[in-house]
Each structure stands twice: as structure tokens, then as C-alpha cells.
Amino acid sequence: MTESGRELIELSQAMQPAGADPAALLHARFAGLAVSHNRILRSRGAEGLRIEGEETPTGAKARITVEPGVQPPGPIHLCFGVLPKEGVQEILSEFDIGDGAKVSFLAHCSFPNAERVRHLMQARIRVGKGAQMEYAETHYHGPQGGVEVLPVAHITVEEGGLYRSAFKLVEGAAGVVRLDYTAELAEDAVCELDAKVYGKAHDSIVVKETILLNGANSRGLAKTRIVASERCASEVIGEVVGNAPFARGHVDCVEILTGPEARASAVPKLQVNDQQAKLTHEAAIGSVDKKQIETLTARGLSEAEAVDVVVRGMLR
Amino acid sequence: MLQLHGIHLSSGGKTILHGVNLQVREAEIHSVLGANGTGKSTLAAVIMGLGGYRPTAGRIFFRGEDVTDLPVWERARRGITLAWQEPARFEGLTVAEYLDLARRHSGNGDLSPAECLRKVGLLPERYLRRAVDSTLSGGERRRVELASVLAMQPRLAILDEPDSGIDPLAIENIVDVIRTLSRNGAAVLLITHHEHVAAVADRASSLCGGTILKTGDPAAIARFYRNHCLECLHVNEPKVEEVVSD
Numbered sequence: 342m343t344e345s346g347r348e349l350i351e352l353s354q355a356m357q358p359a360g361a362d363p364a365a366l367l368h369a370r371f372a373g374l375a376v377s378h379n380r381i382l383r384s385r386g387a388e389g390l391r392i393e394g395e396e397t398p399t400g401a402k403a404r405i406t407v408e409p410g411v412q413p414p415g416p417i418h419l420c421f422g423v424l425p426k427e428g429v430q431e432i433l434s435e436f437d438i439g440d441g442a443k444v445s446f447l448a449h450c451s452f453p454n455a456e457r458v459r460h461l462m463q464a465r466i467r468v469g470k471g472a473q474m475e476y477a478e479t480h481y482h483g484p485q486g487g488v489e490v491l492p493v494a495h496i497t498v499e500e501g502g503l504y505r506s507a508f509k510l511v512e513g514a515a516g517v518v519r520l521d522y523t524a525e526l527a528e529d530a531v532c533e534l535d536a537k538v539y540g541k542a543h544d545s546i547v548v549k550e551t552i553l554l555n556g557a558n559s560r561g562l563a564k565t566r567i568v569a570s571e572r573c574a575s576e577v578i579g580e581v582v583g584n585a586p587f588a589r590g591h592v593d594c595v596e597i598l599t600g601p602e603a604r605a606s607a608v609p610k611l612q613v614n615d616q617q618a619k620l621t622h623e624a625a626i627g628s629v630d631k632k633q634i635e636t637l638t639a640r641g642l643s644e645a646e647a648v649d650v651v652v653r654g655m656l657r
Numbered sequence: 658m659l660q661l662h663g664i665h666l667s668s669g670g671k672t673i674l675h676g677v678n679l680q681v682r683e684a685e686i687h688s689v690l691g692a693n694g695t696g697k698s699t700l701a702a703v704i705m706g707l708g709g710y711r712p713t714a715g716r717i718f719f720r721g722e723d724v725t726d727l728p729v730w731e732r733a734r735r736g737i738t739l740a741w742q743e744p745a746r747f748e749g750l751t752v753a754e755y756l757d758l759a760r761r762h763s764g765n766g767d768l769s770p771a772e773c774l775r776k777v778g779l780l781p782e783r784y785l786r787r788a789v790d791s792t793l794s795g796g797e798r799r800r801v802e803l804a805s806v807l808a809m810q811p812r813l814a815i816l817d818e819p820d821s822g823i824d825p826l827a828i829e830n831i832v833d834v835i836r837t838l839s840r841n842g843a844a845v846l847l848i849t850h851h852e853h854v855a856a857v858a859d860r861a862s863s864l865c866g867g868t869i870l871k872t873g874d875p876a877a878i879a880r881f882y883r884n885h886c887l888e889c890l891h892v893n894e895p896k897v898e899e900v901v902s903d
Contacts, residue, residue: 566748595748632745635707638729639739640809641762647730650758654749 349375349382352422352451358512359481361449366420373418376401378428383420387413390444400431400461409439409469416477419448426456426487433463440469440499448478455516456487464494468502468530476506486514486542494522498530500556505532511539511656515573518546528556528585537566537656540573540603549578554588554618564593568652569603580610583618592622595655597629599648658683658844659704659813664715666696666703666867673699675867677715681813681844686835688847688855688875690882691864697848698742700864701815704846705739706732719813734762736812736843742821744802746790752801753785759809773804776837778830795822803834813844820851832857852879 352375353363365371366383374392375383381394381401389411395402407413423430438444452458468474482488490510498504508520515538524532534550546569552561563579581590596605609622629651637647659681666674673696681687691697702710704717706729717725724732738759747755756770771781777800787793789801799822806814820831828851835857838845849855861878863870863886871881 630745631708632741633747635705635729636741636745637758639705639733639737640759640805641730641733641738642758643730644728646762650750651747654747657749 445475488516526559586617688858
């Protein structure tokens with residue numbers, strides 16, 4: 342077996358705690374991209390789907406193109422990781438989803454041994470007219486909390502297009518997370534940004550989601566769920582701007598503190614520049630809802646078990 | 658099975674329960690009637706041991722044991738449970754998981770989540786995978802709550818207005834659930850304004866101003882409630898001597 346073959350097996354196994362199926366990552370049939378540190382271990386497209394990768398000194402560049410009208414079967418597997426204790430991985434990616442195409446991505450990022458790892462992701466995403474793109478990204482950072490994750494994405498959704506993302510980091514220690522997504526929506530476009538993070542120890546989490554509703558009837562949802570335990574600090578900035586008639590936007594943020602030294606803040610920002618646009622927000626920060634705990638303890642769960650059920654459910 | 662001796666509860670300088678004495682027998686369906694604000698839901702919270710509802714005087718005995726100082730979950734593990742009028746909602750928790758939690762932690766339940774849903778008139782294939790969140794209507798959520806009480810197979814089920822917001826067609830399911838609980842050996846303390854539901858009780862008590870005024874035959878208590886309580890102007894300040902002598 343080649344060195345890169347061995348590394349691919351090792352990387353795919355490291356993705357298991359992030360919820361990935363190693364067999365799916367290794368199977369030649371599945372389209373996808375796997376990058377370990379700055380080595381591209383696998384890159385495979387499909388009919389109407391091009392994945393072009395290029396190694397750089399600190400990571401990789403990737404350009405993923407889905408031809409108009411194409412609907413690749415099954416999800417495209419993306420896999421990024423740094424297996425040593427230290428390292429920097431910088432991924433520069435471009436996604437171009439052609440008009441009317443429909444595609445879903447399953448991304449797994451794993452840094453199981455990290456003590457000092459930086460993972461930077463810069464993505465530019467275009468979802469064409471009437472196209473649909475779903476992007477689910479799950480992270481595993483190991484127990485040490487020695488990871489800095491800095492994902493920045495700029496998303497453009499054209500007329501009638503749909504973009505839906507789900508970022509999830511609930512296993513292991515989060516470390517430092519600075520998530521910064523901005524989406525611009527044209528007429529009738531839809532965008533849902535969903536982030537779930539479980540912060541522990543000294544983790545520091547900032548989630549910033551911005552949706553610009555530039556087209557008439559465009560709709561956007563920025564949803565965040567964070568649990569901050571021990572001495573974790575979290576901050577959520579959810580911003581929606583209504584620039585067009587009948588645009589509808591909503592910011593939905595829940596942050597739960599489960600430790601006396603944990604800290605959380607939420608900054609919802611709504612701006613309406615068209616009198617026919619309508620934006621709403623809801624934010625709840627604090628301990629687990631008392632009634633939820635009482636309901637579960639009245640079924641025989643201890644308080645600690647009840648908190649765990651509420652938190653795990655919310656981060657699912 | 659359940660005995661309340663002289664339960665007092667004051668909060669914010671206001672007396673809510675004023676020397677409540679109540680006895681609920683084994684496998685008995687016992688309804689509590691009273692106008693809004695008379696302390697019915699507070700009584701339920703005190704028996705369950707919810708935060709902020711610790712009696713300022715009096716004792717609660719359950720199956721001979723003084724449970725007054727026990728936390729909620731310890732009471733639940735002894736077989737006491739409560740179905741709320743406005744139950745909490747849980748993001749990401751499916752109905753199947755919610756019902757299974759109740760079954761597993763009580764240690765008694767042998768009804769499957771699907772069976773419990775059928776008993777409350779909900780189709781398992783439509784509801785088991787749904788989340789116990791705001792996508793359920795108020796009526797659906799209350800029925801899921803009753804199903805979870807069934808799943809637990811408690812010794813004492815306190816049902817706080819289980820018929821509230823339930824469509825008339827489903828009321829019969831609620832009555833069936835109450836009867837099923839009783840048939841399985843559970844006592845039911847039933848708080849309701851719905852006469853058809855209250856009629857299922859073996860005994861009833863009338864609560865006014867934080868005091869039990871009368872206990873006895875449900876039909877007689879319902880009559881007493883209609884004749885005195887519905888027009889009573891003394892909510893929370895009962896002129897007990899006027900009505901008890903009736």
C-alpha cells in the first residue's frame with residue numbers, strides 16, 4: 342500500500358468521532374475530496390461534478406463545480422484533518438453550483454490529537470438560479486482543546502436558489518472557534534445557516550452569521566445553539582438585513598450555560614431598508630429551562646441526567 | 658396511598674394553600690374541583706415537590722413514607738408523577754425517546770411508546786419520530802404528556818387539566834387513559850373543569866381559597882361546585898363557614 346493510501350485510511354478512521362463512515366470516505370464509488378494537512382489524498386468527481394484540488398505549503402485549494410441541472414447521487418464527501426499534534430491547515434475553496442443543480446455535501450473535519458492546530462477555511466460559494474445546495478459540516482477536535490477553527494464563508498444565492506448549512510461541533514473540546522458566514526440572497530432565494538457548538542473547559546466560541554436579503558421574497562434564517570460549560574465563553578452575532586420587498590428574515594439564538602464560570606452573549610442585529618420587509622429575532626441565554634428540568638425529573642431522571650437530555654437534544 | 662396533613666404554602670406574603678388535608682386512596686380516581694386561582698395547580702406542584710412549592714407547614718405522606726423533603730426525581734422514582742397543563746417542549750428529542758425516558762427511569766413501565774400513543778389517540782407511525790417541540794400543537798403536546806405518564810406506569814398520576822385544549826372527539830381518549838391508569842393500579846389526582854372528565858372519578862374534593870371544603874361523591878361535589886363555587890366572590894378569601902354547612 343502506498344504512503345498516501347495508508348494516510349487516507351488513517352484520516353478516514355480519524356473522522357469516525359466526527360460522525361463519518363470511514364467506508365464511505367474510502368470507497369472508490371463515492372465522489373469527494375480528502376485533505377490531510379497539506380496533502381490531497383483523494384479527489385474524485387462524478388458526471389457533471391468536477392473537483393479540482395491543488396496542494397499549497399499550508400493546505401489546499403479546491404474548486405468544486407456542479408454543472409447546471411446536475412443532481413449527483415448521494416452526498417459528496419469532504420474530509421479535512423490534521424493528525425499530528427501541531428500544524429496549520431488552510432483550505433481555500435470555491436463552490437460553483439450551476440443553475441437548477443441540486444447537491445449535498447457531507448464535510449468532516451477531525452483533529453483528534455491536536456494540541457496546537459490551526460484550521461482556516463475560506464470558502465466562496467455560488468448557488469445558481471433555482472439550484473439547491475446543502476452543506477453539513479461536523480467537527481471533532483480531540484480532548485485537548487488545542488484547536489483554532491476559523492471558517493469564513495461568503496455565499497451568494499441567486500434567484501430561486503436555496504442554500505442550507507449545518508455546522509456542528511459537539512464532541513471533544515471545541516478550542517477556539519471563530520465562525521463567520523455571510524450570505525447574499527437574490528429574489529426568491531432561501532438561506533438557512535445553522536450552527537451548534539458544545540463548549541467546555543476554556544473554549545472560546547464566536548459565531549457570526551449575516552444574511553443580506555437583497556431580493557424580493559427572499560428568506561433567511563440564522564439559527565445558533567451553543568452550550569457553554571465549565572469556563573467556556575461564547576458570543577453569537579446574528580445579523581439580518583432586509584433590503585427588498587417581502588423579504589423575511591429571522592435570527593434564532595439559544596445559548597445555555599451549564600457552569601458557574603461560563604459566559605455567553607448574544608447580539609442580534611436586524612436592519613430593514615424596505616418598508617415591506619419583515620425581520621424577527623428570538624434569543625434565550627441562561628441556564629436550562631426550569632420547566633424542562635422539572636418535567637424530566639418528574640419522570641424519574643436526576644437533575645444532571647435531565648440537563649444532559651436537554652443539552653444533547655438541542656445540539657443534535 | 659397519599660396523605661396531605663395541614664399543608665400550608667405562602668409565597669410573596671400571600672397564603673396560597675391554607676391547611677390542606679387530603680387523602681387519595683390506592684387506585685382511586687380523585688378529582689379536585691375549584692374555580693381559577695383557588696390553588697389547584699399549586700397543590701399539584703406541592704405534591705410533586707417542584708421548586709418554589711415547598712410547604713411552609715404540614716407533611717406529605719406517600720405509601721406511609723414522609724416525602725415532604727424529597728426532591729422531585731426521588732418522588733418520581735417512588736411512583737409519583739405530574740402531567741402539566743402546559744407541558745415543556747424539547748428541541749431535538751423525539752416523541753419515542755421522550756416516552757422511552759419515562760419508561761426506563763421509572764423502572765415500572767412495560768408499555769411500549771407505540772402502545773402509549775395509541776391509548777391517547779395518536780397514531781404511532783405519525784408521531785414517534787416527531788420532535789417534542791413547538792411543531793406539536795398544544796393539544797398534541799398534552800396528549801404526548803399523558804402518553805409519557807402512561808409509559809411511566811406510576812403509582813400516583815397527578816393530571817393538571819389534561820383535557821385543556823383537547824378537541825371534543827379526543828376527550829374520550831383522555832377518559833380512557835385515566836381509567837387505564839386506575840385499572841393498572843395507579844391512583845389519579847385529577848384537576849379538571851370538564852364535567853364529563855370529572856365524572857370518571859371515584860371521589861372528588863372541592864378546593865377554595867387554598868382549603869379543601871368538601872370531599873365525597875363526585876356528583877355531589879360537582880353540584881356543590883356549580884351551586885357555590887362558580888358564583889363565589891370569595892376566591893382566595895373563602896367564607897368557609899357559609900359553604901361547608903350547606
